[in-house]
Amino acid sequence: MRNVLISGAGVAGGTLAWFLAREGWAVTVVERAPAPRAGGQAIDVRGVALDVVDRLGLGDRMRAVRTRMRGMSMVDGDGQELFRSEDHTFSSGRLDSDDIELLRDDVVAMLLEASDVEYVFGDSITALTEEAHGVRVEFEHGGFRTFDLVIGADGLHSVVRRLAFGPEEEFTRHLGQYLAIFPAPNFLGLEDWQVWFRHENVGGAVYPVRDNTELRVTLGFGSDPLPRHDVEGQKRLIAERLGGLGWEVPKLLEAMAAADVFYFDAMAQVHLDRWSTGRIALVGDAGYCASALSGQGTSLALVGAYVLAQELGRASHEEAFAAYERRMRPFVALNQALATENPQGPASEESVERAKNAISLA
Incomplete structure (x- = not known):
């Protein structure tokens, strides 16, 4: 039985694990x-990513827990309403x-529950060495294992990409x-x-989830690339940049200071000439x-994982990796363009519709 190591238990990693296990891989x-x-x-x-979640057998479950927004408001820094809409939201587009x-976190939990594969949490790859018939992988907590293939599904700051392709700065665009x-x-x-x-x-944005019992808060600012900070430093940056605003922003900053779960990162894209080596x-x-x-990161992860698994089920890894790139690159290009088409707001509906369906799953 062929075996594969996937680095990253997010949407791309969990989806790929499910489809490869179905193809008979030890994952x-x-x-x-x-x-x-x-x-x-x-x-x-x-778009086409909806077909992927249906093929995962998770479409009905995802639809059952979808957000149910009635609309949105836009306010200025003092809380004065600039406009409102009951037809669309910036986050999800048209409500119909x-x-x-x-x-x-609901998507990741569903993928984890659905996948009958080996998950190893609390560890990371430290070295990759290609051998005649596999890849020797060394781990942060000691030891090594050999796999037929290694797939990096470990996000913007991918360890696999750094080890196999080079420094992050060569491939990211702020x-x-x-x-x-x-x-x-x-x-x-x-x-x-x-x-x-x-x-x-x-x-930023504020919206309720979990039957309106919880808020998810997004706060942001424009900036050239900044040095890396720890979590407390990241919170200080946000507080400094947004500290002069009115409305409910002071309360949001207080909530941020107390938050145990916190994500902060630059908005950036990854561009490589190739997505595989050996x-x-x-x-x-x-x-x-x-x-x-772009609003399309999750769909790119779902579709990319499906296409990669599909091609690995058809041919050798060399042929599969090449076919995966041929199929995905036009889709990726259109979806990455959504983030740069209109820097001050969401891309046009026409661009989104074109991008989200620009690939066949056949």
């Missing part, structure tokens, strides 16, 4: 976090669409923004309604991150 997933990652924003499953918006995401109690009393706010180059390949954000600004 191991290694994840540096000690447990499935909590928190994160509401994510979108759109078949697309699904749901929480990232998009001029930073975002923080964290949960908070619903002290605003929002009911299925998003509120977005903006003042000059700072802003027996090692990349999928999802590790290979072609489009950034949260």
